[in-house]
Each structure stands twice: as structure tokens, then as C-alpha cells.
Amino acid sequence: MxxxxxxxxxxxxxxxxxxxxxxxxxxxxxxxxxxxxxxxxxxxxxxxxxxxxxxxxxxxxxxxxxxxxxxxxxxxxxxxxxxxxxxxxxxxxxxxxxxxxxxxxxxxxxxxxxxxxxxxxxxxxxxxxxxxxxxxxxxxxxxxxxxxxxxxxxxxxxxxxxxxxxxxxxxxxDVTAEAVYRAAYPRIERKNAGHYARYPEDVETVRTIVRRLRDEAVSLPGGGRLTPEAFQSLGLMLGTGTGSHTLHYLLEYAFVTGPSGPVFSDSFLSQVQQHLSFAANPLYAVLHESVYGQGSVSPHGTGWAAEAVRGEFPRFDAERALAGDAPVLFTGESIHPWMFTSDPALAPLRETAELVARREKWPDLxxxxxxxxxxxxxxxxxxxxxxxxxxxxxxxxxxxxxxxxxxxxxxxxxxxxxxxxxxxxxxxxxxxxxxx
The missing domain is CATH 3.40.50.1820 (Alpha/Beta hydrolase fold, catalytic domain)
Known part of the structure; x- marks a missing residue:
């Protein structure tokens, strides 16, 4: 020892x-x-x-x-x-x-x-x-x-x-994974509302960022793709005491002006990489929904519960928000199949994660x-x-x-x-x- x-x-x-x-x-x-x-x-x-x-x-x-x-x-x-x-x-x-x-x-x-x-x-x-x-x-x-x-x-x-x-x-x-996320999305929306009330200028900043991510391919320093969905998942921060402030300060660094006009700053992309990469904790992504799996509650497994339930909450649809004047909402503690494509630390585990999601009859906990x-x-x-x-x-x-x-x-x-x-x-x- x-x-x-x-x-x-x-x-x-x-x-x-x-x-x-x-x-x-x-x-x-x-x-x-x-x-x-x-x-x-x-x-x-x-x-x-x-x-x-x-x-x-x-x-x-x-x-x-x-x-x-x-x-x-x-x-x-x-x-x-x-x-x-x-x-x-x-x-x-x-x-x-x-x-x-x-x-x-x-x-x-x-x-x-x-x-x-x-x-x-x-x-x-x-x-x-x-x-x-x-x-x-x-x-x-x-x-x-x-x-x-x-x-x-x-x-x-x-x-x-x-x-x-x-x-x-x-x-x-005795709560299924679907029920967990069905209850979670309204709470996440409330955290978004609190953030935007605290920092109203972030509404337009976030809309500008997401519009740019929609219209052009943006890579993170670690090689991952920064998509609108990946950017929205920064909302994981909103569940901590200082998370809203941390997110606001991150957004302050989003753009700098280069020879061809505004571009995403290296500082912003580097910090986003730190928040989004699962390199340090891949099991969090692979096993996250399985922690709710119990054979007596959900005998057919957990699937991709957060992804399945998200469609029930259209206010989290970034494209829909951009089509109007609504704020783009961040998501929270949820794992989605696209993460195993966009994150290089997870990409080799995509098929493994799919099999874990499809696993049936988890032992009761x-x-x-x-x-x-x-x-x-x-x-x-x-x-x-x-x-x-x-x-x-x-x-x-x-x-x-x-x-x-x-x-x-x-x-x-x-x-x-x-x-x-x-x-x-x-x-x-x-x-x-x-x-x-």
C-alpha cells in the first residue's frame, strides 16, 4: 500500500x-x-x-x-x-x-x-x-x-x-427510462427559462451560434463535429449552482473577427470540447440509461429513451426555434445515438452502446x-x-x-x-x- x-x-x-x-x-x-x-x-x-x-x-x-x-x-x-x-x-x-x-x-x-x-x-x-x-x-x-x-x-x-x-x-x-426523461424535459425547460431570464442577451447569441452550426461544418479541436444538437447538450451545465453563469461566460467567447468576418474563436471551441468530450468518462454515455433498467419494470430494455421521448417536446427542436423567434433550448442530462458518431472517444463504442440499449431483462435493482x-x-x-x-x-x-x-x-x-x-x-x- x-x-x-x-x-x-x-x-x-x-x-x-x-x-x-x-x-x-x-x-x-x-x-x-x-x-x-x-x-x-x-x-x-x-x-x-x-x-x-x-x-x-x-x-x-x-x-x-x-x-x-x-x-x-x-x-x-x-x-x-x-x-x-x-x-x-x-x-x-x-x-x-x-x-x-x-x-x-x-x-x-x-x-x-x-x-x-x-x-x-x-x-x-x-x-x-x-x-x-x-x-x-x-x-x-x-x-x-x-x-x-x-x-x-x-x-x-x-x-x-x-x-x-x-x-x-x-x-x-419502479420508473422506466422513458418516464425519467418524460419528467426531465419540462425541468430542463425551466432551467433554460431561468438562464435566459438571467442573461437575456444570450437568446440572440445562441440563435446565431446554432444558425451557423446548421449552415456549415464545424470541427472541434479533438476532431469531433460540433452540430446544433451537440451544442444544445451544453445545457448539462444548467443543473449546477454556477452552471448558468459558466455557460454565459462560455458564450461570451463564441466569435472573433478574422479576415473573412466573424468565426468561432479557438478559445470557445476548446472550452466546448472540454465540456462535450466523453474521453475521460465513456461509461457515462454507454451505461447511462441502463441504470434505469429493471426487468420487472421494463422487460424489453431501455432503448434510447431520451431520444425517443425528445420528440414529445418540440420546443427543443432547434430548427423550429430558428424558424420563428423562440429561444433555442439547451438539453440536459441525456444520451443520444448521434453522440457515438460525433465524439471520437465514443465512435468505436457505437455498436456496443447499441447492444447495451437493446439488452432485455436487466436484473432488478x-x-x-x-x-x-x-x-x-x-x-x-x-x-x-x-x-x-x-x-x-x-x-x-x-x-x-x-x-x-x-x-x-x-x-x-x-x-x-x-x-x-x-x-x-x-x-x-x-x-x-x-x-x-
């Missing part, structure tokens, strides 16, 4: 060889990496453990820079384990570069079927037993998709849990009977009008989990855990322990 010291913390690296398929424990193994963080001076204390499950899917755990973000509050009480969920970060990677070693697209899709919340939870249990011992329990903090995983954990392995904290991540227990009988203290922050996770779906789940306590707030957006300086985590800890 490698140990590092940062300001106020001691960090220890751990790598675990876990079964790819936990139902075949003697079969193939993959590596899952986790970073242990403890307050400096307390590394020899017998502290309770807090497992952090990151949002996504397909993102590695945050890389700490000393006592930053929510970590200081966590380190007051816990020894923290930052898990790189399988396929992410320093765990065995799953990317366009590595997946071809599995074989053809069908083999790759089968391999990726083991990368959902059910397998992640079984990894957690494997790791818990190695680190803590068979009978010890730990606390879990789940952000966004990490919260989905935490609810799966409560459903399938509550014996490993001491308490659970969820931020922006209570999933619908939640046990409603177990959740109704839950005995683990659970507290959840639900962000009012969260762009990424539907508030109504979250509240229905909160009612279905016995003893779960909620904090519904409009003080923060979906990134409240990260930006609140520990306030969100502190409130959840106090709620779960009956101090509030």
Missing part, C-alpha cells in the same frame, strides 16, 4: 481484485481501487468508516486536495473510503482503448452488463469484509448515481450498513419489500426542482423506505454536497442520528 500526506490528511491507496461476476467468485477478476483518507494525527485511531459512492455512472471518485469540500466534516467523524467504481479512475478501465480486448461488440456489451449498481454494491461488500471484517458495518454517502447505488445497497445487503446519507440521488423504484422493512438510519437531501433527478420520483421513494428522513431544499442545486463546505453532509448526519 502507498501512503501519502496532504495538508491535514493521510491518504492510503488500496486495490482489490474482485470477481467480475460475483455469482462466479472463482471466475475472472478485475481491479477496484479505493483511496482511504483520514485526518492527520488520527490515522491510528479506531474510527468508523464512511464509504463514498460517486455520481455518474462512469466517474471516478473525487481526488482530494487536503481538507477540501465536504471532507473536513466527514473527517471529524470518520475514516473515509473514496471508491473508484468498477471501470473508472484507477480501477480496471473500460474505454474505447481497453474494451476491444474483450472481443467484438457483443462480448463488450456482455462485459459491461456487470458494471451497474448491483455489481458495484457487491464490490462494496467484498471490500468491506476485507477492510473491516465480516461483522463490522460502515456508513455510506451516495451522491446522485451514488445514491442510486446506496438504495440498491439497502435493498440487497443492509447487513453491511450502519447508516446511509443520500444527496440528490433517490431513484424512482431495488427490493421494495426490503426497503419497506428497512431498519438502517437513512437521511436524504432532495434538491427542489433538481434538473438531474426528479423530485417527485425521489419523494415517492422516500415514502417507500421505512424510516427515511428527508431534507427538501432549494438552497442548493444538484451539486450541493460539493459546494456547501460540509453543510449538506452535516445536516444529513444529524438527521440520520435523530439530532434534528
Amino acid at each position: 502507498t501512503v501519502h500526506r496532504q495538508p491535514g490528511t493521510v491518504i492510503t491507496d488500496h486495490t482489490f481484485a474482485v470477481p467480475l461476476d460475483h455469482s462466479s467468485p472463482d471466475g475472472e477478476r478485475i481491479d477496484v481501487y479505493a483511496r482511504e483518507v483520514v485526518a492527520a494525527g488520527r490515522e491510528r485511531e479506531s474510527l468508523p468508516w464512511l464509504l463514498y459512492l460517486q455520481g455518474g455512472p462512469g466517474f471516478g471518485s473525487p481526488r482530494p486536495l487536503g481538507r477540501d469540500g465536504w471532507l473536513p466534516r466527514a473527517l471529524d467523524d470518520f475514516r473515509v473510503l473514496l471508491l473508484d467504481q468498477r471501470g473508472t479512475g484507477r480501477s480496471t478501465p473500460a474505454t474505447r482503448q481497453t474494451l476491444p480486448t474483450r472481443g467484438d461488440a457483443a462480448a463488450q456489451a456482455h462485459y459491461l452488463s456487470y458494471f451497474r449498481a448491483d455489481s458495484i454494491v457487491r464490490d462494496c461488500e467484498f471490500i468491506r469484509r476485507q477492510l473491516l471484517g465480516e461483522d463490522a458495518r460502515w456508513s455510506v454517502l451516495g451522491q446522485s448515481f451514488g445514491g442510486f447505488c446506496a438504495v440498491t445497497y439497502l435493498s440487497s445487503a443492509p447487513e453491511g450498513l450502519r447508516e446511509v446519507f443520500v444527496t440528490g440521488g433517490l431513484p424512482g423504484l 431495488y427490493d421494495t419489500r426490503q426497503l419497506a422493512a428497512n431498519e438502517i438510519p437513512v437521511a436524504a437531501a432532495i434538491y427542489h426542482d433538481d434538473m438531474y433527478v426528479d423530485t417527485a420520483h425521489s419523494l415517492a421513494t422516500a415514502r417507500a423506505v421505512r424510516g427515511l428522513r428527508t431534507w427538501v431544499t432549494d438552497e442548493f442545486e444538484h451539486d450541493g454536497l460539493r459546494v456547501s463546505g460540509g453543510r449538506v453532509l452535516d445536516r444529513l448526519i444529524r438527521l440520520a442520528r435523530g439530532e434534528l
Whole structure:
């Protein structure tokens, strides 16, 4: 094990060889990496453990820079384990570069079927037993998709849990992927309305950009094509506390004047590339809709749900907006087939993604009977009008989990855990322990 010291913390690296398929424990193994963080001076204390499950899917755990973000509050009480969920970060990677070693697209899709919340939870249990011992329990903090995983954990392995904290991540227990996006588009439209009310000059700027993208081929520095649809997907930013401002500042750099007139600036295209490329997190695109797949809810799979539902919301049609005087609306957290053509990091995975989308009879992720009988203290922050996770779906789940306590707030957006300086985590800890 490698140990590092940062300001106020001691960090220890751990790598675990876990079964790819936990139902075949003697079969193939993959590596899952986790970073242990403890307050400096307390590394020899017998502290309770807090497992952090990151949002996504397909993102590695945050890389700490000393006592930053929510970590200081966590380190007051816990020894923290930052898990790189399988396929992410320093765990065995799953990317366009590595997946071809599995074989053809069908083999790759089968391999990726083991990368959902059910397998992640079984990894957690494997790791818990190695680190803590068979009978010890730990606390879990789940952000966004990490919260989905935490609810799966409560459903399938509550014996490993001491308490659970969820931020922006209570999933619908029996909601199809189509229903998720049917509820999402109106929320995204509200975020657009808020942005354009805040920055009305952006209406014409965006219309000018989209008109230009419609009429000429524009390439990004990484080789991808910047189409109107790709540009609209920058709306993913609108779900965070500072996202609207970040988007506005990005638009300020859209054009410079060259010898032949206005052209897209290198600065603008470079920043757009950073926001749109899936090179760093391809699993987010490939597996995103599969996190909603459950055989008892959608036996025929998830398909391309966001793409299918988008036609029900014509206000997101950029061409229609340009034909009139309506603002062009940005889209949000949705994955579409064209992304596997326009993004070079995803293009080699196009057939694999198609097979994942068509996969039928995904295993169920939640046990409603177990959740109704839950005995683990659970507290959840639900962000009012969260762009990424539907508030109504979250509240229905909160009612279905016995003893779960909620904090519904409009003080923060979906990134409240990260930006609140520990306030969100502190409130959840106090709620779960009956101090509030």
C-alpha cells in the first residue's frame, strides 16, 4: 500500500481484485481501487468508516486536495473510503482503448452488463469484509448515481450498513427510462427559462451560434463535429449552482473577427470540447440509461429513451426555434445515438452502446419489500426542482423506505454536497442520528 500526506490528511491507496461476476467468485477478476483518507494525527485511531459512492455512472471518485469540500466534516467523524467504481479512475478501465480486448461488440456489451449498481454494491461488500471484517458495518454517502447505488445497497445487503446519507440521488423504484426523461424535459425547460431570464442577451447569441452550426461544418479541436444538437447538450451545465453563469461566460467567447468576418474563436471551441468530450468518462454515455433498467419494470430494455421521448417536446427542436423567434433550448442530462458518431472517444463504442440499449431483462435493482422493512438510519437531501433527478420520483421513494428522513431544499442545486463546505453532509448526519 502507498501512503501519502496532504495538508491535514493521510491518504492510503488500496486495490482489490474482485470477481467480475460475483455469482462466479472463482471466475475472472478485475481491479477496484479505493483511496482511504483520514485526518492527520488520527490515522491510528479506531474510527468508523464512511464509504463514498460517486455520481455518474462512469466517474471516478473525487481526488482530494487536503481538507477540501465536504471532507473536513466527514473527517471529524470518520475514516473515509473514496471508491473508484468498477471501470473508472484507477480501477480496471473500460474505454474505447481497453474494451476491444474483450472481443467484438457483443462480448463488450456482455462485459459491461456487470458494471451497474448491483455489481458495484457487491464490490462494496467484498471490500468491506476485507477492510473491516465480516461483522463490522460502515456508513455510506451516495451522491446522485451514488445514491442510486446506496438504495440498491439497502435493498440487497443492509447487513453491511450502519447508516446511509443520500444527496440528490433517490431513484424512482419502479420508473422506466422513458418516464425519467418524460419528467426531465419540462425541468430542463425551466432551467433554460431561468438562464435566459438571467442573461437575456444570450437568446440572440445562441440563435446565431446554432444558425451557423446548421449552415456549415464545424470541427472541434479533438476532431469531433460540433452540430446544433451537440451544442444544445451544453445545457448539462444548467443543473449546477454556477452552471448558468459558466455557460454565459462560455458564450461570451463564441466569435472573433478574422479576415473573412466573424468565426468561432479557438478559445470557445476548446472550452466546448472540454465540456462535450466523453474521453475521460465513456461509461457515462454507454451505461447511462441502463441504470434505469429493471426487468420487472421494463422487460424489453431501455432503448434510447431520451431520444425517443425528445420528440414529445418540440420546443427543443432547434430548427423550429430558428424558424420563428423562440429561444433555442439547451438539453440536459441525456444520451443520444448521434453522440457515438460525433465524439471520437465514443465512435468505436457505437455498436456496443447499441447492444447495451437493446439488452432485455436487466436484473432488478431495488427490493421494495426490503426497503419497506428497512431498519438502517437513512437521511436524504432532495434538491427542489433538481434538473438531474426528479423530485417527485425521489419523494415517492422516500415514502417507500421505512424510516427515511428527508431534507427538501432549494438552497442548493444538484451539486450541493460539493459546494456547501460540509453543510449538506452535516445536516444529513444529524438527521440520520435523530439530532434534528
